[in-house]
Amino acid sequence: MAAAAKAGSTRLAYFDDMGAIRSTATVISLHQEEGGRRAVVLDATIFHPQGGGQPADTGLISSAGARFLVDDARAKDGVVFHYGRFEDAAGDGRTPPELKEGQGVTLEINAERRSLNSRLHSAGHLLDSCMTNLGLNLEPGKGYHFPDGPSVEYKGVIPADQLQDKKTQLEKQANELISKGAKVLVSVFPYDEAAKLCGGALPSYISQDSTPRIVKFGDYPGCPCGGTHVADVADIGNLKVTGIRVKKGVTKVSYSVSP
Ligand SMILES: [Zn+2]
Structure with a gap:
């Protein structure tokens, strides 16, 4: 959006x-x-x-x-x-x-509610980067960044015997990136520039004559987003991966954040 x-x-x-x-x-x-x-x-x-x-x-x-x-x-x-x-x-x-x-x-x-929503939204995007870092090159799908059970979905599956390991690694990786911190850039760009910031290409649902709004964490590739985010990845707080479920070719990662 x-x-x-x-x-x-x-x-x-x-x-x-x-x-x-x-x-x-x-x-x-x-x-x-x-x-x-x-x-x-x-x-x-x-x-x-x-x-x-x-x-x-x-x-x-x-x-x-x-x-x-x-x-x-x-x-x-x-x-x-x-x-x-x-x-x-x-x-x-x-x-x-x-x-x-x-x-x-x-x-x-309501500042408290906004702050939590931003942390949860940023946490969802951070998990995308962590998935890639772990060699899980699954295409990000739907994100649900609501406080009552946030999750991010990916097209593709993680083999059942790797789920427990990946869950542990994902959580570790996310908290490492959070403790390191990184500036969060959110801005509207001309289409070509936006594509460059997102690793060379934008998803097909982004119209070529639009000026997409991009969110980018530090040096990681950006992605189009219309939501609100923390100013620095460090502001997300502690991230917990509460579960990974694979169903009908979709991997769903559930998470939570705490101060
Ligand atoms: Zn987003």
Whole structure:
């Protein structure tokens, strides 16, 4: 997920600054969803919408007494919808103050949740490099970087009699790289430059007329990614490989991180 900005789309402010947990924006529109749920669309956002294997940010959008508590964010056709409800701070039975179109607002994301999501996402990418280092040249597939059981999948299999060894080696290798640390580069590049940073070629789902966003750890080859990451590999913390399972030609590596 590394789409370039389209007209009418929400500018993804975390593309430029992943470390920002506060920002400002302008309300574009307010929506009433089924079941009374509300949604706010802004011109720009630091909220990462759920996608690319990473959960949505939660937090607060506020202005002039109106407080919109964001419990989910989703992108549709480049527009980020912030879902939630207006906080009834007064609790006097009257409708709480709401946001208006055109209003300037302050955005705050839940920093702890974001930090964990970034660590889990970076850990998933780090495991890709470790797999290659161990001579397991399996093509990375889906990543699930949610706190409730994160995993990364690879096309291809590890023979059953090697699973236990590879699990141990993978974990050791990952923690070695984490203790060494490496700068994490995340940026948008022209297609050819992006391909170069990713070892010469990009996956076919990346359009040749796009400017892909690339994440790259130190000297390792980069890969296209739309998510948020730690600033340095050392920030991932301790990584545990909790299991490797091979099923229907796919190898699934489950992991966790701790401080
Ligand atoms: Zn990613």
